[in-house]
Amino acid sequence: MQRAYRTPWLVAALVMVVAGCGGGASGDGRLRLTVATFGEFGYDPLFEEYERAHPEVDVVGRVADFDSHHKGLITALAAGNGAADVVAIEEQYMPRLRQSADRFADLARFGADGLRDRWAPWKWAQGVAADGKVVLGLGTDMGGLAMCYRRDLFERAGLPTDRDQVAALWPTWEGYAEVAERFAGRVTDARFTDSVNTVYTAVLNQAEENYFAKADDSFIGATNPNVKRAFDIAGALGAKGHTAKVATFTQPWNVAINQGSFATITCPAWMLTQIKEAGGPAGAGKWDITAIPGGGGNWGGSYLAVPAQGEHQREAYRLAEWLTAPEQQKRLFVDDGILPSEPEVYRDPVVLQHKDPYFGDAPVGRLFAASSDTVRPNYRGVRDADVRPVFGRALGRVEDGAQDVGQAWEQAVREARDVLR
Amino acid sequence: MSVQWDRRITPYLFVSPFFVLFAVFGLYPLLRTGWMSLHRWDLLAGPVRFTGLANYADLLTDPHFYNALANTASIFVVATVPQLAAALGIAALLDRPLRGRTAWHAVVLLPNVVPVVAVALVFTQLFGRDQGFAAWVLSWFGADPVDWQAHAWSAHLGVAIMVNWRWTGYNALLYLAAMQSVPRELHEAAALDGASRLRAFRSVTLPGIRPTLLFTVVVSAIGGLQLFAEPRLFGGGSTAGSAGGNDRQFQTLVMYLYENGFERFDAGYAATISWVLFALCAVLASVNAVLVRRLVGRG
Numbered sequence: 001m002q003r004a005y006r007t008p009w010l011v012a013a014l015v016m017v018v019a020g021c022g023g024g025a026s027g028d029g030r031l032r033l034t035v036a037t038f039g040e041f042g043y044d045p046l047f048e049e050y051e052r053a054h055p056e057v058d059v060v061g062r063v064a065d066f067d068s069h070h071k072g073l074i075t076a077l078a079a080g081n082g083a084a085d086v087v088a089i090e091e092q093y094m095p096r097l098r099q100s101a102d103r104f105a106d107l108a109r110f111g112a113d114g115l116r117d118r119w120a121p122w123k124w125a126q127g128v129a130a131d132g133k134v135v136l137g138l139g140t141d142m143g144g145l146a147m148c149y150r151r152d153l154f155e156r157a158g159l160p161t162d163r164d165q166v167a168a169l170w171p172t173w174e175g176y177a178e179v180a181e182r183f184a185g186r187v188t189d190a191r192f193t194d195s196v197n198t199v200y201t202a203v204l205n206q207a208e209e210n211y212f213a214k215a216d217d218s219f220i221g222a223t224n225p226n227v228k229r230a231f232d233i234a235g236a237l238g239a240k241g242h243t244a245k246v247a248t249f250t251q252p253w254n255v256a257i258n259q260g261s262f263a264t265i266t267c268p269a270w271m272l273t274q275i276k277e278a279g280g281p282a283g284a285g286k287w288d289i290t291a292i293p294g295g296g297g298n299w300g301g302s303y304l305a306v307p308a309q310g311e312h313q314r315e316a317y318r319l320a321e322w323l324t325a326p327e328q329q330k331r332l333f334v335d336d337g338i339l340p341s342e343p344e345v346y347r348d349p350v351v352l353q354h355k356d357p358y359f360g361d362a363p364v365g366r367l368f369a370a371s372s373d374t375v376r377p378n379y380r381g382v383r384d385a386d387v388r389p390v391f392g393r394a395l396g397r398v399e400d401g402a403q404d405v406g407q408a409w410e411q412a413v414r415e416a417r418d419v420l421r
Numbered sequence: 422m423s424v425q426w427d428r429r430i431t432p433y434l435f436v437s438p439f440f441v442l443f444a445v446f447g448l449y450p451l452l453r454t455g456w457m458s459l460h461r462w463d464l465l466a467g468p469v470r471f472t473g474l475a476n477y478a479d480l481l482t483d484p485h486f487y488n489a490l491a492n493t494a495s496i497f498v499v500a501t502v503p504q505l506a507a508a509l510g511i512a513a514l515l516d517r518p519l520r521g522r523t524a525w526h527a528v529v530l531l532p533n534v535v536p537v538v539a540v541a542l543v544f545t546q547l548f549g550r551d552q553g554f555a556a557w558v559l560s561w562f563g564a565d566p567v568d569w570q571a572h573a574w575s576a577h578l579g580v581a582i583m584v585n586w587r588w589t590g591y592n593a594l595l596y597l598a599a600m601q602s603v604p605r606e607l608h609e610a611a612a613l614d615g616a617s618r619l620r621a622f623r624s625v626t627l628p629g630i631r632p633t634l635l636f637t638v639v640v641s642a643i644g645g646l647q648l649f650a651e652p653r654l655f656g657g658g659s660t661a662g663s664a665g666g667n668d669r670q671f672q673t674l675v676m677y678l679y680e681n682g683f684e685r686f687d688a689g690y691a692a693t694i695s696w697v698l699f700a701l702c703a704v705l706a707s708v709n710a711v712l713v714r715r716l717v718g719r720g
Contacts, residue, residue, distance in 0.1 A: 067663070071683055078464045078688075096686070100465035245550070245568075250657045255552065386685050389664065396667030400571040419685070 030058040031312060033319055036084035037061065038069035039249070040273040041140070041302075042336035046328055050319060059319065066090065066249060076307070077103045083307040085316035086323075089137055090302050091126060092388070095380045097305075098129045098136060105306040107135040110317040118326065122377040123341040127303045137303025138324040141332070142341040143268030144368040144375060145202055145297040146289050148275060151360060153263040157186040163290040163362065170293040173203060173233045180242040183263060191245075191262045196238035196395040198248055202266035203230035205378055206297035211388070211416075212381025219420055221387055222413045231391065231412075235405035238398045245399050254278040266292060268299040269339030269368045276358050289362040298375045301341060339368050346372040383420060390415045451699070454692040462689030464682060469689075476693040486694070488669055489677040492577070496652070496673065497645035500581035504589050505637060511589070512596035513622065526597075529590035537587065541654035544583045548655075570656060576671035583651045588644070592637050596630060603629035631714075639709045643702050649675040674698055 037043060047059040062084055064072065070093050076082035077100065089097060097104070112135040116124055119139045127137040147170075151161045159182065160166055170176040180192040193199055204210050207226035212219060221227050237243055244262040246253040256262060257278040267275065267289065275287060304320040306313050322328065329340035333351055340346045346369040354365035381387075394412035397403045403411070458476055461469040480486050515525055532540070547554040548569040556566035569575045603626060611621040627634070652671050656662030664680060665672025672680075674694065682691030 074464065074683065074686070097465075103465060247657065247661065251546075252549065252551065252657070261551075389684070393661055393664060393667040396661045400568065400667055402571065402668060 028058075030056055031315060032058045032060060033086065033312065033316055034060045034062055034084035035086040035088075035304075035319070035323075036064070036069060036073065037088040038064055038066045038090070040270065040277070040336065040338075041088065042273065042332050042338055043323065045335075046323060046331075050322060057315065057319070077309075080309055083309055085310045085312055086304055086306060086320045088140065088302045089305050091300055092380065092385060094126055094137070094303065095382045096385055099382060101129040101134050101136055103308055104136055105308050105310070105313045105317065107138065107306065107317055107320075108133070110314060110321075112138065112317070112321070115321070118324075118342050118344070120341055120343055120372065120375070122375070123301070126377065137305040138320050139341040140302045140304060140324055141270055141329075141338045142372065142375065143205075143270055143298050143300035144339055144371055145205065145266060145268055145292045145299055146367050147264055147292045148267040148271070148287055148289050148359070149264045150260060150262075150286055151288050152286050153183075153187060153190055153260065157183045157263070159183065161288070163288055166288075167291040173293045176293045177233065177236060180237060180240075184240075184242060187263070190260060192242040192264060193237060193244070194246055194253065194256065194262045194265045195243050195248065196234045196399045197392050198266050199237060199243075200230050200234035200391075200395055201299060202268075202292065202297065203233055203294065205299045206294050206376075207378070208376050209379050211384055211391075212379065214379040217381050219381070219383075219387070219416070221391070221416055227391070228409070231395065231409055232405060235395055235398045235408065238395060239405055243399055247396075249274070258283070260286070266299075269337060269364075270300060272337040272356065272359065272364070279358075284358050285360055287358070288360040289356075289364065289367055291367070296371050296374055296376075298377060301339075333365075333369070337364055337368075339372070341372075343373070346370075386419050387416045390419060454695050457689055457692035458696050460689045462687075462692065464686035464688040472689070476690055477697075479690070480693050480697060485669060485672075485677060486674075489665075489672050489674045492573075492665070492669075492671055493646060493648060493673045495573075496577050496580050496584070496648060496671070497642065499577050500584040501638075501641045501645060503581075504585045505592060505634075505641065507585070507589050508592035508596055508637070511593035512600055513626070515593065515597050516600045526594060529593050531590065532586050533588065533591045535587075537650045538654065540583055540587055541651050544579070544586070544651075545655050545657065548579045570661070570666055570671070573666075573670040576652075576655065576666060580648070580652045580655055580671060583655070584645075584648070588641070592641075595633055595637055599630035599633035600626055635710060635714065639706050642705045642709055646698060646702055646705065647675055648673045649679065652676060653679070 035043065035047070041063075043061055047061055050059055051057060069088070070090065073083060073087055073089070115138070118124075119127075120142075123139040123142060125132070127139055128134060129136050147166075149166060154161045154166070159179065160169065169179050183192045204227065207224075207230075208214070209220065209224060210227055210230075211221035211224070238245075244256050246256045246261070254277075257275055258280060260283075265271070265275075272289075276283070279287070304324055306316045306320060310316055326340075326342050326345050329338075329342055329345045330348060330351060332338040333340050333345070334354055337356060340351065345351055351369050352365040354363075354369075355361045356364045391412045394403075394408040394415075397411075398405055398408045457468075459471060459473060461472050461476075463469055511529060515522070515529070519525060550556065550566060550568045550570075553566070553569075555569070559566060567575050569579045607625045607629070608621060611625050616624065652665055652673050653662065653676055655671070656665055661667045663676075663684060665676050675698070678691050678694040678698070681687045681694065
């Protein structure tokens with residue numbers, strides 16, 4: 001008889017094991033909230049502060065690289081399980097995720113509607129769905145564009161190193177390409193810029209429309225002069241060997257920054273932290289920041305959203321609301337150079353006067369924050385993410401030396417049309 | 422609960438874990454992907470509409486599919502032929518009186534227990550264009566550094582080297598176990614007949630390990646068709662990486678499946694690819710069985 005009792009016990013044990021996998025409480029009985037971000041959000045000190053103010057909450061950060069973060073998020077959303085309580089979403093992914101807004105908590109339910117005036121109007125508009133009735137995400141940063149350059153390499157190339165004089169060298173992208181030629185004539189052990197695609201993305205993001213029409217979301221990538229122009233400018237740099245051929249955020253890219261393998265990089269505000277991380281203390285004072293050719297633009301910026309699968313949506317929202325509040329945005333800018341998306345913050349004198357010692361005391365407040373009011377957001381089509389890599393790989397083929405700019409463009413247009421069928 | 426009931430049920434309970442796991446992780450996904458492949462199915466939004474066999478028709482006219490198929494076949498050949506030959510050689514060497522046998526066996530198996538992601542990361546560094554070890558070795562011979570990811574041949578070779586590194590030792594141990602079960606009398610008889618070592622290997626050892634040869638070829642082929650982690654990580658984190666190079670020059674079938682399912686969110690099309698992959702595996706397994714039996718049977 002003894003044996004007959006074993007099966008129920010086994011089942012009970014199994015149930016307990018399975019049940020143990022779920023949960024949202026940490027060992028000490030505090031409520032655990034996970035926050036999944038990518039790259040550098042600078043949140044760690046903020047988590048500690050939030051825990052001090054809310055002793056009942058245990059905030060755990062999860063950081064991955066850009067691709068893994070978003071792929072993991074989408075997989076978790078599809079599976080209905082596994083997403084963090086608060087998730088970061090980069091602006092490129094917003095149009096696609098807006099299509100599946102039901103996978104996220106409508107933050108308007110928790111009162112997010114009342115916060116609308118915190119953000120620049122376009123930043124708020126990108127974070128809502130259903131014509132603004134549903135609030136999908138709260139804006140974190142934005143990606144005002146500037147140009148980072150290495151003073152030491154410019155000096156070796158006999159170019160001016162003062163940031164105003166450097167800016168005067170390239171009022172336009174054509175001017176930038178000329179400086180690339182001059183640089184290559186004098187310096188042979190470093191390239192002028194990091195990769196074709198970094199330049200391409202920056203130029204493209206200076207235009208309001210790129211692959212899809214703002215009016216009706218139709219594909220205009222093949223005919224829009226903005227796309228062709230960005231493709232030609234970047235492609236020519238690649239074809240002439242002015243790029244170090246390192247794709248952004250990869251290991252070789254970090255190594256190239258560390259070793260000074262390229263002299264300029266189009267840098268949105270959030271990239272400064274990544275350059276510091278890769279360059280390390282030895283890179284301090286070698287970099288400087290100046291205006292980008294073609295005048296301003298926005299590349300990237302993110303949102304915090306609350307997946308509907310979470311068990312503690314209200315608490316998660318409170319945390320997200322606090323993380324994106326003006327006081328925290330200001331602190332993130334001063335500490336980590338993460339550009340605020342809220343007018344109250346980017347017009348703050350402390351922010352405007354802020355300088356970054358790592359970049360030779362460059363006036364980052366003036367360079368980035370001051371242009372925030374003039375930022376023109378890009379229109380992203382619903383299928384933007386399907387088309388973007390096609391053009392990215394085309395420029396990669398130019399950089400690899402496999403095709404010339406014309407061939408790469410033709411193949412890209414063909415592939416883009418195939419993808420959109 | 423009576424003792425009788427317990428006696429009758431318990432054996433089934435003991436074997437049930439396999440069947441339960443197979444049903445949950447094998448059969449259910451198989452049927453569900455089959456169902457998904459008959460739809461226009463969005464990864465997040467779910468089924469959009471029933472399309473019948475339209476996905477299959479699209480796939481059969483999709484040039485990227487054939488490109489991925491050709492890449493998969495090419496990497497399989499570059500990886501498997503030298504791998505199995507080397508494994509046979511290593512097994513033959515180990516099949517002799519050796520000092521520290523167990524240590525040798527462990528060493529041979531070591532690459533296989535290293536997680537594939539670690540292997541891929543290390544090899545991708547070795548094959549780095551600017552600072553790679555491979556570039557340094559090539560420079561001894563006056564050769565220019567190779568941009569391994571940029572060309573089809575070099576990328577296939579690089580991925581194949583990773584696969585070989587991981588599986589040669591494993592296959593060698595399988596061969597070794599098989600060789601040790603070949604009756605010693607046969608070897609002795611061959612030696613008495615004056616057969617050379619090579620002749621004995623061909624006429625005694627190879628026929629003796631025929632089932633194992635068959636097994637390794639089939640398993641390598643199926644593994645080769647499912648190749649994903651090595652080429653995916655070889656491509657790095659850029660836009661080129663996810664598509665297996667800027668011109669898809671090392672995109673394998675599973676990478677193409679992944680691109681459709683998780684980058685374009687086209688779960689229906691991805692399910693179609695996985696069913697075609699399943700059919701290919703089944704066909705390959707049967708063809709392999711016939712071929713290997715014939716080839717080895719002649720020896």
